[in-house]
Amino acid sequence: MKYDIILSGVGGQGILSIATIIADAAVAAGLQLKQAEVHGMSQRGGEVESGLRLSDSVIFSDLLSSGSADMILSMEPMEALRYLPFLAKDGYIVTSTAPFRNIPDYPEEAVRSAYEVLPNTVGIDIEALARDNSMPRSANMILLGAAARHIGILTPEQLKESIRRVFGRKGAQVVETNLRAFDIGMDAR
Amino acid sequence: MRIARLLLGDEAIALGALHAGLKGVYAYPGTPSTEITEFIQNACAKEGHDIHCTWSSNEKTAMEAALGMSYAGCRSMVCMKHVGMNVAADAFVNSAMTGVNGGLVVVAADDPSMHSSQNEQDSRFYGKFAMIPMLEPSTQQEAYDMMEYAFWMSEKERLPVLMRITTRLAHSRAAVRVETEPEPHDRLAPARDPRSWVLLPANARRKNDALTTAQSHLQELAASSPFNLASAAASEKAPKGIIASGTGYNYVMENISRETDIPVLKISQYPIPEEAVRTLAAACRSILVVEDGQPFIEEQVRGIVGPDYEVDGRLTGSLPRTGELNPDHVARALGREPLQFYAKPQGIVPRPPALCQGCGHRDVYIALNKVLASYPDARVFADIGCYTLGALPPFCAIDTCVDMGASVTMAKGAADAGLFPAVAVIGDSTFTHSGMTGLLDAVNDRSNITVVISDNLTTAMTGGQDSAGTNKFEAICIALGVEPGHVRTVVPLQKNMDGITAAIREEIEYDGVSVIIPRRECMQTLARKNRENKKDRQ
Numbered sequence: 001m002k003y004d005i006i007l008s009g010v011g012g013q014g015i016l017s018i019a020t021i022i023a024d025a026a027v028a029a030g031l032q033l034k035q036a037e038v039h040g041m042s043q044r045g046g047e048v049e050s051g052l053r054l055s056d057s058v059i060f061s062d063l064l065s066s067g068s069a070d071m072i073l074s075m076e077p078m079e080a081l082r083y084l085p086f087l088a089k090d091g092y093i094v095t096s097t098a099p100f101r102n103i104p105d106y107p108e109e110a111v112r113s114a115y116e117v118l119p120n121t122v123g124i125d126i127e128a129l130a131r132d133n134s135m136p137r138s139a140n141m142i143l144l145g146a147a148a149r150h151i152g153i154l155t156p157e158q159l160k161e162s163i164r165r166v167f168g169r170k171g172a173q174v175v176e177t178n179l180r181a182f183d184i185g186m187d188a189r
Numbered sequence: 190m191r192i193a194r195l196l197l198g199d200e201a202i203a204l205g206a207l208h209a210g211l212k213g214v215y216a217y218p219g220t221p222s223t224e225i226t227e228f229i230q231n232a233c234a235k236e237g238h239d240i241h242c243t244w245s246s247n248e249k250t251a252m253e254a255a256l257g258m259s260y261a262g263c264r265s266m267v268c269m270k271h272v273g274m275n276v277a278a279d280a281f282v283n284s285a286m287t288g289v290n291g292g293l294v295v296v297a298a299d300d301p302s303m304h305s306s307q308n309e310q311d312s313r314f315y316g317k318f319a320m321i322p323m324l325e326p327s328t329q330q331e332a333y334d335m336m337e338y339a340f341w342m343s344e345k346e347r348l349p350v351l352m353r354i355t356t357r358l359a360h361s362r363a364a365v366r367v368e369t370e371p372e373p374h375d376r377l378a379p380a381r382d383p384r385s386w387v388l389l390p391a392n393a394r395r396k397n398d399a400l401t402t403a404q405s406h407l408q409e410l411a412a413s414s415p416f417n418l419a420s421a422a423a424s425e426k427a428p429k430g431i432i433a434s435g436t437g438y439n440y441v442m443e444n445i446s447r448e449t450d451i452p453v454l455k456i457s458q459y460p461i462p463e464e465a466v467r468t469l470a471a472a473c474r475s476i477l478v479v480e481d482g483q484p485f486i487e488e489q490v491r492g493i494v495g496p497d498y499e500v501d502g503r504l505t506g507s508l509p510r511t512g513e514l515n516p517d518h519v520a521r522a523l524g525r526e527p528l529q530f531y532a533k534p535q536g537i538v539p540r541p542p543a544l545c546q547g548c549g550h551r552d553v554y555i556a557l558n559k560v561l562a563s564y565p566d567a568r569v570f571a572d573i574g575c576y577t578l579g580a581l582p583p584f585c586a587i588d589t590c591v592d593m594g595a596s597v598t599m600a601k602g603a604a605d606a607g608l609f610p611a612v613a614v615i616g617d618s619t620f621t622h623s624g625m626t627g628l629l630d631a632v633n634d635r636s637n638i639t640v641v642i643s644d645n646l647t648t649a650m651t652g653g654q655d656s657a658g659t660n661k662f663e664a665i666c667i668a669l670g671v672e673p674g675h676v677r678t679v680v681p682l683q684k685n686m687d688g689i690t691a692a693i694r695e696e697i698e699y700d701g702v703s704v705i706i707p708r709r710e711c712m713q714t715l716a717r718k719n720r721e722n723k724k725d726r727q
């Protein structure tokens with residue numbers, strides 16, 4: 001069994017923390033893993049993408065093949081669309097619905113109409129949920145929670161264990177907030 | 190005992206070096222190599238090793254310091270991005286002539302597709318040029334395992350070893366099985382052999398002969414390397430065989446792992462083992478070469494198998510001529526159309542990086558644009574760093590960016606040709622990397638240039654490493670001979686705009702070398718410090 005994910009967003013939105021949680025859970029579960037990150041130039045408010053490949057057998061390539069991603073997990077709606085050629089036929093898109101408008105002509109209409117025809121899309125306003133629940137820095141864990149039921153190769157409980165481990169050194173309160181964020185994401189429709 | 194750790198390729202190299210008994214890493218930051226040194230710095234901070242790991246001023250000083258450490262009998266490593274090899278080249282190539290004492294490994298991180306670089310040069314040409322052994326890992330595990338081997342080989346052959354990686358390996362994470370303790374390793378006695386280390390022509394000729402003669406031996410080493418793998422020959426001639434290296438090998442295996450009838454030669458140690466190439470050629474009717482970077486193996490394989498043998502790769506268009514490879518490219522080269530179910534929708538626009546909100550470089554460009562509006566012939570020779578983003582809207586403030594330090598010297602050359610005003614914009618770290626010597630040239634010629642050293646107190650572009658000249662810039666410029674009255678410091682903030690523009694205007698009008706130092710801390714390092722202070726107080 002394998003599960004390939006593309007994580008996308010805008011520099012500074014916290015996609016690498018999501019990657020860290022999933023990767024840690026995968027290692028704890030004894031899975032093979034490759035995670036290609038972006039560093040450098042692209043982090044300054046530019047587009048960022050990370051490929052995350054999980055499998056119970058050997059993984060050769062650090063990069064995904066086109067048409068093979070089981071999920072695009074995105075902190076930003078337009079950024080998810082950028083990687084559509086990688087999506088498998090029955091793959092899922094789990095995305096924040098809040099546009100990040102740091103460019104002059106954000107293509108609102110193109111983004112809206114693209115989503116109208118895509119199957120298997122889970123769009124959640126994680127920014128609003130994070131705001132309403134006073135956890136502005138945990139929007140990314142809300143998104144992970146929303147994705148959790150679809151990531152077949154790992155259980156939600158395994159991901160929560162990983163949140164406990166990874167955020168553990170930041171203190172019990174940070175762990176608590178992020179677990180709560182994860183649950184809010186799990187329940188969001 | 191080995192345990193599994195989740196590591197970037199860069200981190201695997203760092204840990205491999207630590208476990209091989211490293212005494213010092215010398216490096217100047219550069220994507221995608223930076224995390225090697227940072228990993229060692231963090232390990233030293235946490236575990237208190239006695240290992241040199243502070244940043245060097247540039248790649249050449251790093252290379253030379255590492256050679257000195259090797260001379261003294263210890264294992265040392267130099268890390269840089271590919272273009273750093275150009276800066277270190279003099280020391281690097283000549284270190285192959287002197288040879289080494291303690292093991293010396295040079296790690297060059299190439300950046301195919303130029304994710305964060307100004308060119309796509311392939312460091313393997315430097316390894317061949319210097320005629321030294323070279324390693325190219327495909328996986329994070331190999332990167333780790335190769336380090337002990339690299340130091341061992343360096344000491345055994347008394348030559349520096351070049352390790353070549355690419356962005357994709359450097360910045361990809363995987364679980365790596367690693368030792369829990371460093372291998373105990375005794376330092377060697379310091380060298381004392383002027384006949385090897387003083388490269389006067391009489392010594393150099395002897396050393397050059399020895400290095401040239403050693404080439405066939407180095408090729409034999411590569412042929413028997415534990416990292417070069419050849420799949421067993423099939424009984425019948427295969428239509429196509431594959432030679433692959435580095436990350437290219439991964440994309441090959443991603444496509445053909447279940448097919449055992451395609452013979453594959455994986456090259457991870459150079460010089461290219463020619464005999465292995467001939468053996469593969471004899472077992473196949475054609476060869477596809479898959480390598481990330483320039484067609485380094487491909488060109489040599491053509492020479493080995495001769496003009497009548499079909500060799501495919503980047504040069505024939507089977508693979509793209511430039512850019513980073515991916516599994517889809519390799520699928521197409523093998524005659525398979527990659528799957529695609531959804532196209533990228535029309536209207537999706539790029540999202541380029543930008544200077545951070547509140548960044549001091551912004552105020553510098555606002556001021557510069559204001560002043561230069563009244564000088565239509567002005568040119569701004571800029572340099573490499575975050576401030577290169579001043580090329581993009583809304584600033585469109587710079588005219589050139591070539592290589593580290595070129596701002597000062599290109600402005601000087603243009604001024605020598607009569608161009609006015611010739612303005613240089615350079616960052617603080619770039620100035621101490623390669624700007625200072627150019628400034629001395631300008632002073633000695635009284636060139637009519639205005640140099641803006643935009644000082645954010647850090648090396649921001651690569652993630653906020655210490656900058657070698659912090660708190661020393663005025664003193665450096667004055668010591669190099671810039672008139673003290675024409676070394677002016679300003680604080681780049683909107684409220685100071687009138688003073689800044691006045692200073693720029695006055696210094697442009699001054700006939701000679703002047704330096705303006707806008708100084709304000711980088712927003713990113715400031716935020717990081719504030720977070721750390723908050724944590725400390727809790």
Ligand SMILES: Cc1ncc(C[n+]2csc(CCOP(=O)(O)OP(=O)(O)O)c2C)c(N)n1
Nearest residue numbers: 219273573574575616617618619648649650
């Ligand atoms: C020869 C070489 N070495 C390293 C790099 C990588 N690099 C690009 S910009 C930069 C740092 C620039 O720092 P600074 O001049 O202080 O400008 P800042 O980014 O802080 O604005 C480095 C290390 C490079 N491009 N070329």
